[in-house]
Amino acid sequence: MPDAIVVGAGIVGAASAFRLAERGLKVLLLEKEATYAQGSTGRSAAGVRVQFSEPLNVLLSYLSILEYREIPEAAYRPLGYLFLVPEALAEAQEEALKAQRALGVPVEKLSLAEAQKKVPFRAEGLAYATFGPMDGVIDPHGATAFYLREARRLGAEVRFSEPLLSARRERGMWRVKTPQGIHEAPYLLLCAGAWTGAVGRRLGLEIPIRPVRRMVFATAPTPFPHAFPLTVDLATGFYFRSEGSRLLFGRSNPEEPPGFREGMDWGWLGPTLEAGLSRFPLLEALALDRKASWWGYYEMTPDHNPILGFVEEGLLVAAGFSGHGVQQAAMVGRLMAEEVAFGKAQSLDLTPFRLRRFWEGKPLRERGIV
Numbered sequence: 001m002p003d004a005i006v007v008g009a010g011i012v013g014a015a016s017a018f019r020l021a022e023r024g025l026k027v028l029l030l031e032k033e034a035t036y037a038q039g040s041t042g043r044s045a046a047g048v049r050v051q052f053s054e055p056l057n058v059l060l061s062y063l064s065i066l067e068y069r070e071i072p073e074a075a076y077r078p079l080g081y082l083f084l085v086p087e088a089l090a091e092a093q094e095e096a097l098k099a100q101r102a103l104g105v106p107v108e109k110l111s112l113a114e115a116q117k118k119v120p121f122r123a124e125g126l127a128y129a130t131f132g133p134m135d136g137v138i139d140p141h142g143a144t145a146f147y148l149r150e151a152r153r154l155g156a157e158v159r160f161s162e163p164l165l166s167a168r169r170e171r172g173m174w175r176v177k178t179p180q181g182i183h184e185a186p187y188l189l190l191c192a193g194a195w196t197g198a199v200g201r202r203l204g205l206e207i208p209i210r211p212v213r214r215m216v217f218a219t220a221p222t223p224f225p226h227a228f229p230l231t232v233d234l235a236t237g238f239y240f241r242s243e244g245s246r247l248l249f250g251r252s253n254p255e256e257p258p259g260f261r262e263g264m265d266w267g268w269l270g271p272t273l274e275a276g277l278s279r280f281p282l283l284e285a286l287a288l289d290r291k292a293s294w295w296g297y298y299e300m301t302p303d304h305n306p307i308l309g310f311v312e313e314g315l316l317v318a319a320g321f322s323g324h325g326v327q328q329a330a331m332v333g334r335l336m337a338e339e340v341a342f343g344k345a346q347s348l349d350l351t352p353f354r355l356r357r358f359w360e361g362k363p364l365r366e367r368g369i370v
């Protein structure tokens with residue numbers, strides 16, 4: 001019989017399974033799809049950055065990046081994140097910078113002229129820029145594969161095409177029903193990403209996580225070479241970066257309704273390009289590659305921060321990263337294993353991210369969400 005059942009083989013479930021197994025627990029991981037990383041993990045833009053405003057977000061990402069750096073399969077590339085800060089946000093971003101520096105993470109404040117040496121842009125309305133030299137990208141597939149391999153090496157059982165259908169607590173155990181049968185374990189960890197709200201309902205629980213579709217647009221290979229950092233115009237939320245000979249770009253649509261809507265919303269390309277072209281004239285010359293563009297689900301909570309840790313006896317949630325879970329998964333896996341081993345995470349205080357913040361009316365305001 002397993003000690004812990006983990007639901008979901010995205011990067012968060014995989015990292016958690018590994019860290020639980022590392023602490024000597026017998027782990028069973030259930031995934032509804034035929035293989036791993038088929039949810040948001042396989043659809044992400046793969047960015048990792050320490051540039052958040054809330055210390056817990058900064059640390060979750062920073063400590064995760066340090067871990068990814070040591071995993072060859074994670075293929076970490078420190079291409080940097082460049083934030084262009086409009087005058088209206090200058091003060092708030094200064095506060096974030098202060099918080100980041102107090103934690104000792106590397107972030108530089110650049111003049112607009114210095115930033116323009118990295119990426120050409122129109123400077124109207126901007127105050128300054130910030131650059132995170134250790135920010136960059138990883139390979140989320142590779143990292144997930146690494147964690148699953150290590151979990152299995154330590155005895156974890158990974159079952160694909162086996163969804164959790166329902167679960168209930170009975171005599172100190174979680175009894176999980178799947179199409180293949182019943183599994184029992186004292187601990188149940190939900191890492192079902194955008195599906196966690198739906199999984200919660202099968203347990204009779206309200207977990208406020210909803211799917212919201214997001215898109216990444218890709219250009220055709222460009223006629224000129226480039227190595228642009230992930231550049232965000234905080235005035236509009238438009239972002240782009242180099243990926244090989246292409247550029248990837250996007251912008252969150254604030255009007256996108258929650259739900260499992262499928263496919264690309266080509267209607268959002270116009271407003272995205274409008275925002276991009278007004279700041280980055282270099283985009284004018286580029287052709288879009290529709291087939292290389294993709295979509296996926298953000299796993300949104302009401303305050304756009306994750307839900308982490310115990311929510312009931314024996315029941316944990318690690319989900320709802322609202323679009324920044326790849327960069328935090330490594331550390332979250334360690335914290336979930338600590339939560340089980342000690343009854344409470346030890347390395348970081350998870351209080352700001354516990355589920356009860358929503359019932360207590362204490363959502364967390366993170367300014368660095370794009």
Ligand SMILES: Cc1cc2nc3c(=O)[nH]c(=O)nc-3n(C[C@H](O)[C@H](O)[C@H](O)COP(=O)(O)OP(=O)(O)OC[C@H]3O[C@@H](n4cnc5c(N)ncnc54)[C@H](O)[C@@H]3O)c2cc1C
Pocket residue numbers: 007008009010011012013030031032033036037038039040041042043044045046047048162163164165191192193194195196199214215216294295296297298299318319320321322323324325326327328
């Ligand atoms: C377009 C886009 C761009 C993004 N860009 C970034 C980025 O640059 N940086 C970043 O950090 N994050 C980014 N994200 C967010 C990131 O992808 C997610 O936060 C992260 O992948 C969440 O990982 P997860 O393991 O929690 O969820 P998932 O990867 O979604 O895994 C959940 C798994 O649970 C499984 N599951 C669901 N229900 C059940 C069930 N009943 N039984 C068994 N299994 C079940 C699913 O099949 C899935 O495999 C982006 C997301 C999108 C869509």
